Every structure is written in structure tokens, then in C-alpha cells.
Amino acid sequence: MSSLATLLSPNLLSWKNDFLRRGEKKWLRRAVLISLALAFWIGTYWTIKRVLVYFQTVYDLGPALAYQLLLIILLTFFSMLLFSNLITALSTFFLAHDLDLVLSAPTSPATFFYSRLITTTANSSWMVLFFSLPVFAAYGSVFRSGALFYLWVILVLPLFVIIPAAIGTLVTHLLVYFLPARRIRDTLFFIGLFAFIILYFLFRFSRPERLVQPEAFGHFLEFLSAMETPSSLFLPSSWATEIFASVLFQKPVELWFFYPLLVSYALFLPLMASWISAAVHLSGWSKAQESLQGRRQGHRLDDMLNWMTHPFPEILKAIMVKDIKTFFRDTTQWSQLFLLLALMVVYLYNFKVLPLDRSPIPTATLRTVISFTNLGLAGFVLSAVAIRFAFPAVSLEGRAFWILQTTPIALRSLLWSKFLLNLIPLLFLGELLVFLSNTLLRVPAWMMTLSLITIFLMTFGITAIGVGVGALYPRFDHGNVAEIPTSFGGVICMIFSIAFIGATVMIEAWPVYLLVMEGLNPGTAKVGGWVIVPSLAVVLALTTAAVIVPIKMGLNRLEGLKDQP
Amino acid sequence: MIRLENLSKHYGRLAAVDSLNLEVQRGEIFGFLGPNGAGKTTTIRVMMGILRATSGRVTLGGYDVEQEPEKAKAITGFIPDRPFIYEKLSGREFLKFVGSLHRVDAALLQRRIPELLEHFELSDWKDELVESYSHGMKQRLVLCAALIHQPKILIVDEPMVGIDPRGTRMLKDLFLSLAKKGTTLFLSTHSISIAEEICQRIGIIHKGKLIASGTMADLYRLAKVKEGRLESVFLDLTQDGTP
Numbered sequence: 001m002s003s004l005a006t007l008l009s010p011n012l013l014s015w016k017n018d019f020l021r022r023g024e025k026k027w028l029r030r031a032v033l034i035s036l037a038l039a040f041w042i043g044t045y046w047t048i049k050r051v052l053v054y055f056q057t058v059y060d061l062g063p064a065l066a067y068q069l070l071l072i073i074l075l076t077f078f079s080m081l082l083f084s085n086l087i088t089a090l091s092t093f094f095l096a097h098d099l100d101l102v103l104s105a106p107t108s109p110a111t112f113f114y115s116r117l118i119t120t121t122a123n124s125s126w127m128v129l130f131f132s133l134p135v136f137a138a139y140g141s142v143f144r145s146g147a148l149f150y151l152w153v154i155l156v157l158p159l160f161v162i163i164p165a166a167i168g169t170l171v172t173h174l175l176v177y178f179l180p181a182r183r184i185r186d187t188l189f190f191i192g193l194f195a196f197i198i199l200y201f202l203f204r205f206s207r208p209e210r211l212v213q214p215e216a217f218g219h220f221l222e223f224l225s226a227m228e229t230p231s232s233l234f235l236p237s238s239w240a241t242e243i244f245a246s247v248l249f250q251k252p253v254e255l256w257f258f259y260p261l262l263v264s265y266a267l268f269l270p271l272m273a274s275w276i277s278a279a280v281h282l283s284g285w286s287k288a289q290e291s292l293q294g295r296r297q298g299h300r301l302d303d304m305l306n307w308m309t310h311p312f313p314e315i316l317k318a319i320m321v322k323d324i325k326t327f328f329r330d331t332t333q334w335s336q337l338f339l340l341l342a343l344m345v346v347y348l349y350n351f352k353v354l355p356l357d358r359s360p361i362p363t364a365t366l367r368t369v370i371s372f373t374n375l376g377l378a379g380f381v382l383s384a385v386a387i388r389f390a391f392p393a394v395s396l397e398g399r400a401f402w403i404l405q406t407t408p409i410a411l412r413s414l415l416w417s418k419f420l421l422n423l424i425p426l427l428f429l430g431e432l433l434v435f436l437s438n439t440l441l442r443v444p445a446w447m448m449t450l451s452l453i454t455i456f457l458m459t460f461g462i463t464a465i466g467v468g469v470g471a472l473y474p475r476f477d478h479g480n481v482a483e484i485p486t487s488f489g490g491v492i493c494m495i496f497s498i499a500f501i502g503a504t505v506m507i508e509a510w511p512v513y514l515l516v517m518e519g520l521n522p523g524t525a526k527v528g529g530w531v532i533v534p535s536l537a538v539v540l541a542l543t544t545a546a547v548i549v550p551i552k553m554g555l556n557r558l559e560g561l562k563d564q565p
Numbered sequence: 566m567i568r569l570e571n572l573s574k575h576y577g578r579l580a581a582v583d584s585l586n587l588e589v590q591r592g593e594i595f596g597f598l599g600p601n602g603a604g605k606t607t608t609i610r611v612m613m614g615i616l617r618a619t620s621g622r623v624t625l626g627g628y629d630v631e632q633e634p635e636k637a638k639a640i641t642g643f644i645p646d647r648p649f650i651y652e653k654l655s656g657r658e659f660l661k662f663v664g665s666l667h668r669v670d671a672a673l674l675q676r677r678i679p680e681l682l683e684h685f686e687l688s689d690w691k692d693e694l695v696e697s698y699s700h701g702m703k704q705r706l707v708l709c710a711a712l713i714h715q716p717k718i719l720i721v722d723e724p725m726v727g728i729d730p731r732g733t734r735m736l737k738d739l740f741l742s743l744a745k746k747g748t749t750l751f752l753s754t755h756s757i758s759i760a761e762e763i764c765q766r767i768g769i770i771h772k773g774k775l776i777a778s779g780t781m782a783d784l785y786r787l788a789k790v791k792e793g794r795l796e797s798v799f800l801d802l803t804q805d806g807t808p
């Protein structure tokens with residue numbers, strides 16, 4: 001036990017030292033982060049509570065709907081935890097910088113395993129745990145279930161996070177052990193793919209479309225009974241939901257079946273993972289160190305890159321070619337494309353299953369309204385992608401930033417090259433998302449044109465905010481690319497992006513409303529397509545500001561680095 | 566005290582270490598010389614159980630590193646070529662952590678930490694975070710960590726990188742005094758002057774193979790050099806990989 005505490009002590013002490021020794025500026029930063037987290041917490045609580053209160057008004061169906069929502073929420077948490085643990089376990093067990101130090105000491109395999117499992121669980125679960133609390137608080141408040149419910153939350157949540165941590169750790173060990181030693185990046189590829197498949201299946205398991213298709217069940221009672229049963233009883237998220245449902249909705253549940261089931265898995269899986277780890281960790285880690293990565297590709301890629309970048313000035317071209325090559329040779333960067341793909345599939349799938357025909361509002365109008373709302377959503381997706389790729393662009397120069405500082409190139413060129421490099425794929429993604437979702441929605445031609453123009457402009461602003469704020473808060477000393485977007489600068493970038501998207505959507509809302517009204521009752525609004533032109537002009541001006549201001553601010557910051565020791 | 570028997574480590578088709586046989590006696594300072602990429606660091610990492618050998622065997626103090634890793638590591642101190650230190654810990658906290666990893670008794674640790682910090686002129690910095698240390702100070706802290714459990718064997722990979730002349734002198738004196746007290750030292754380096762000055766025996770590794778081993782006189786004889794410096798022996802032996 002004491003050796004376990006010893007192995008965990010550097011993390012705890014580092015956290016303590018970092019917390020206590022920060023300067024005034026960092027306290028301010030922390031205050032901003034806490035305020036944002038609190039706002040998000042309150043927002044989630046309020047939204048879930050509103051939804052649950054609304055469900056209560058649906059005759060007889062209230063608890064069933066609340067139950068299904070809880071099932072979906074816990075399933076989402078579970079899949080997030082699983083994926084997060086897969087990635088974190090790879091880092092803590094096989095890639096961490098302190099492995100040499102710890103494993104060259106007389107550390108027993110079991111102590112090492114459990115200390116790393118605890119670190120993995122804590123690192124990958126704290127955020128999910130933190131944001132799950134308002135959900136549980138909302139359920140507890142709406143269903144007035146009292147202290148008993150919170151007691152069950154305390155009893156169930158630790159088990160709920162340990163299970164995916166153990167599974168993630170186990171799978172990571174097997175992947176690193178069985179895949180060819182030199183292919184650690186392939187390991188990441190498989191992890192990405194694996195996570196995508198899990199996400200896809202988990203999503204399909206939950207069959208959320210059933211909630212809005214009661215007629216598909218033939219009889220109301222059949223529908224009600226389907227709503228009251230989990231779609232997959234083999235998932236720990238379903239077991240946890242059953243336990244909560246017994247307290248919240250007085251659902252007749254075999255509480256003493258499901259809770260011991262959770263406990264037994266939470267005990268057995270880590271034990272099994274520890275056996276596997278004892279057997280394969282050293283070989284896997286040894287193989288991971290042997291990886292000869294990034295074998296040089298042929299000249300064809302060079303020719304293609306030269307051709308693609310030939311319209312740009314020589315300096316911009318050099319930086320862009322270097323960035324593209326680095327991107328495709330760095331697994332931690334390109335493997336994120338799989339997440340992007342998963343995001344796009346799920347996003348478009350939502351449009352495919354929308355039950356528009358059952359709405360009391362005329363379908364054509366509803367399609368236009370949804371398409372307009374979709375502009376904001378697509379912008380949000382783009383900003384999430386920009387946070388992953390455009391925001392870290394400057395920080396990725398890392399410790400090699402001195403090369404750019406000591407060569408006769410203007411930092412301005414650096415920022416614009418990063419901007420252009422991110423803009424092109426983001427434009428492609430944004431236009432594709434909006435075009436495909438609008439095609440699925442079958443929107444009128446004017447809405448399609450407006451959406452494509454708006455997302456085109458929005459992408460410029462979102463990309464510049466990503467690159468500019470990334471330069472404003474550079475993290476040249478990052479240990480892992482994935483930690484850059486979650487930094488303070490990443491939060492600021494997200495806020496700016498959302499504010500920009502919100503402003504763009506609001507500017508266009510009124511003319512779109514007029515055009516929708518005109519479509520609904522021809523002759524009432526007496527407007528033509530021209531009504532949108534002034535709004536588009538304002539959006540264009542806003543976009544120009546959103547491009548210039550962040551880039552300028554980022555540039556000033558990078559120039560200012562020269563004055564620092 | 567240190568024995569390497571037919572030790573090989575292959576990376577795919579590349580033999581980074583090829584059938585290495587070595588023995589180092591108690592209290593001896595053994596210099597492990599070789600050009601860049603010769604296999605020095607790989608050998609050391611296999612010796613410390615950080616890499617798994619493709620074949621062969623390493624024993625430290627009679628303990629097989631593969632079979633009894635905890636016992637072998639308990640008597641060994643290790644200074645890697647690129648040591649990792651937790652930047653957010655203070656020097657004292659870091660030493661306490663490493664001491665606990667090596668199961669040093671708490672009371673002994675209380676005494677030993679100030680002694681080491683004093684010896685390596687780090688006492689004034691003991692409560693500062695490592696992130697504020699200079700390169701040389703970090704090197705000295707790593708030395709303290711490697712010695713905290715009073716190891717019987719000290720394995721050092723490139724000990725003098727980034728250390729000033731005063732630090733180098735201090736390190737040489739330390740190695741000599743440790744050897745005098747019975748500690749076995751295995752120094753991997755490509756600094757010929759250090760090997761020449763403090764090592765009793767030297768092994769030269771080239772392309773994964775031990776191409777020469779022995780005292781300075783043995784090496785001169787092998788390289789057919791009557792007199793001169795180790796540098797010319799080294800250059801002569803590693804020219805084409807064969808003695």
C-alpha cells in the first residue's frame with residue numbers, strides 16, 4: 001500500500017505545488033476557468049431539469065422518457081470513458097516520460113499496474129464525472145428522490161468509471177503487445193477505429209429514434225414497455241441506469257442483482273487487466289521503445305506537395321510543406337481524423353432520422369428552420385475541429401520554434417501559412433457538412449445558397465480565431481498534442497468561436513425569418529431574396545474583423561516573446 | 566558483480582547488440598566506449614530491464630535481471646543519458662520519491678537527503694521546484710537520486726554531458742571514491758579522456774559487437790599501438806568494425 005502511495009505521490013505533489021505556487025496571473029486564469037465550468041455546470045443542470053419537467057407533462061410517459069434519456073446519457077458517458085481510457089492508458093503505461101525512472105527501480109508489477117490504473121482512471125474520468133453531477137442533481141431534484149438517490153450515485157459512480165478504465169487498459173495492453181513492434185502509430189490507428197466502431201454500435205444500441213416513433217410499436221402499451229427497458233442489458237451503463245431508475249421512478253428492479261453485478265465487474269476487470277499487464281507489459285513497452293517511426297516516403301509525395309503549394313510565396317510554401325509532412329508523419333495528429341469522421345457520420349445520421357413528417361408545422365418551413373439552426377451547429381462542429389487542428393498549429397512548432405525565430409522570416413508569414421493550411425480542409429469540411437445535411441433536409445434553393453455562403457464566411461473567422469488565439473496562448477513545452485486544446489487558451493478560443501458563430505447566426509436570423517414567413521404565407525412579409533443582402537454584408541464585415549483581429553493579436557504575442565528570457 | 570552472457574538485442578533485422586559477453590568485478594570502474602549508434606545505450610537499457618533482450622542473460626550482483634528484476638534493481642543505481650525529473654517537484658521531494666521507490670527506510674532517508682544535497686551543493690535549492698534548476702543542477706540532482714539507496718552497482722550512461730569542468734572534476738572524484746568503497750561502476754561514454762583517466766578496464770563496442778576489452782595496456786597491444794593515447798586506439802579499432 002505504501003509503495004502504491006509512493007508511486008502516486010509525484011502526481012499529487014506536482015498538483016499541490018502547481019496549485020500553491022502559482023502567480024497572481026494564474027489565479028486570475030483559474031478564476032476564469034472555474035467561472036466557465038460553473039456556468040457550464042449550471043447550464044447543464046438547468047437544461048436537463050427543463051427537459052425532465054417537460055417530460056413530466058407528457059401523460060404516463062414522463063418517467064419512461066426520463067429513463068430513456070438517462071440511459072442515453074450514461075451510454076454516452078460510458079463510451080466517452082472507454083475511448084478516453086484507451087488513449088490515456090497508452091500514454092500512462094507505454095509512453096510516459098517517467099517510465100524509465102519508475103521501472104528501473106525495484107517496483108513490483110502489481111504496484112506499478114494499480115498506480116497507473118488509478119492515474120489513467122483519474123485523468124480520463126474527472127471531466128466526465130464533473131459534468132455528470134449536474135445531470136444527477138437535476139434528476140434528483142425533479143423526481144424528489146432525496147438522499148437515497150445521491151447515496152446510490154456515490155456508490156455507483158466509482159464502479160461506473162473503473163469498469164471502462166480496466167477495459168481500456170486491458171485492450172491497450174493487448175494492442176501494444178500483439179501489433180508489430182514498430183507500428184505504435186498503427187496501434188493508435190486501431191484505437192481510433194476501435195473507438196469509432198464502439199461509438200457507432202453504442203449509438204445504434206440506444207435506438208434514440210424510437211422515442212419519437214410510437215406508432216412503430218403497434219400498441220401504446222408495447223411502446224411504453226419498450227420505453228421502460230434498456231436496449232442492451234449487457235452494458236454497465238444499463239445496469240447503472242436500472243439502479244438509478246429503481247430509486248428515481250420506483251421502477252421494480254432487482255437492485256441486488258444489478259449492484260453486485262457492477263461491483264463484481266469493477267473488481268474482476270482490474271484484476272484481469274493486472275494479470276494481463278504483468279504478463280505482457282514489459283514486452284509491450286520494450287517493443288514500443290523500438291518503434292522506428294516515420295520512415296521517409298517516396299518522392300511522389302514531395303512532388304505532389306510542391307505542386308499543391310506552388311501558388312504561394314516561397315516562405316509560406318516551405319512552412320506549409322513542413323507542416324503537411326509533420327501532420328501525416330505524427331500519429332497523434334492524423335489519428336484525430338478518425339474522430340472527425342465519426343463525428344461527421346453521427347452528425348449526418350441525425351438528419352437522416354429526423355421525423356419531420358410528423359410535425360404540426362408544414363414540412364418545408366420546418367426544413368428551412370432546421371437548416372438555419374444547422375448553420376450554428378455546423379459552425380460549432382467546425383470550431384471543435386479548429387480547436388483540435390488550427391489552435392495547436394503554432395504550439396506544434398514546439399521547441400523548434402527557435403528555428404523560425406532565428407531565420408529571416410516574418411512571423412506574419414508563419415501565422416498566415418498556418419491559417420491557409422487549416423482553412424482549406426475546414427472549408428471543405430464545412431461546405432460538405434452543410435451541403436449534405438441540407439440535401440438530406442431537401443431545403444429550398446435560396447436556403448442552400450445562403451447556408452453555403454454563410455458557412456464559407458464563418459470558416460474564415462473560425463480558422464483565424466483558432467490560429468490567432470493559439471498564437472496568443474502558445475504551449476511550446478507541451479508533452480502531448482492532445483493536451484494543447486484543453487489548455488486555458490483552448491477555452492478562450494472556444495468562447496471566441498462560439499461568440500462569432502452566435503453573432504453571425506443572429507445577424508441573419510431576421511431576414512431568414514421574413515423569408516420563411518413569406519414561404520409559409522405568401523404575400524404577408526412581401527420580401528424577396530434581396531432582404532438577405534445587407535445581413536450578408538454585415539456578416540462579411542464581421543468575418544473580416546474575426547480574421548484580422550485574432551491574427552494580429554497572436555502576431556503581437558509572438559513578437560513579444562523576443563522580449564522574454 | 567555485473568555479468569553479460571551472449572547478450573543480443575535485435576530491432577527487426579538490425580542487431581543493435583550482438584552476442585555481448587562481459588564481466589565486471591566488485592569495486593571496478595568499467596568504461597564502455599563506442600561511437601554514436603554503436604549500441605551502448607541499448608546495452609544499458611537491457612541491463613536495467615527497460616528493454617527486453619532478444620537473447621542472452623544479464624546478472625547484477627548475482628540476480629538475473631529478467632528472472633529477479635526487483636532484487637537486481639534494488640542494488641543498482643542508474644543515471645540515464647536523458648534523465649527524467651518531475652519538474653513540479655522540489656529537489657527534496659524528488660529525492661524522497663526515488664528513495665521510497667528503492668524502499669529506503671524513512672529515518673535513513675531523512676538523514677541521507679540533506680547529506681547528498683549538501684555534497685552536491687544543492688542545499689540552498691532543496692525546496693525550489695526542479696523546473697527552476699539549471700541543466701547542471703538537474704544533472705547533480707539525478708546523481709543524488711542514483712546514490713540515494715547506496716547502490717552496490719552504478720550504471721551511468723554518458724555522465725558528463727552538459728557538465729562544466731568543475732562538475733566534471735567533482736564527478737570523477739566521486740566515481741573514484743565510490744569504487745574505493747566497493748561500488749561497481751559501469752560507465753558508458755564516448756569521452757575518451759574520462760575513460761582513460763578513471764577506468765580500470767575498457768570495453769569498445771562497435772556496430773553492436775564488443776570488438777575489444779581489457780586494460781589500457783591490453784588495448785594498446787590489440788591495436789598494435791606501442792604508446793600514445795586511447796584516442797588513437799579507439800579510432801583505429803572502430804575504423805571498419807574489426808580489430
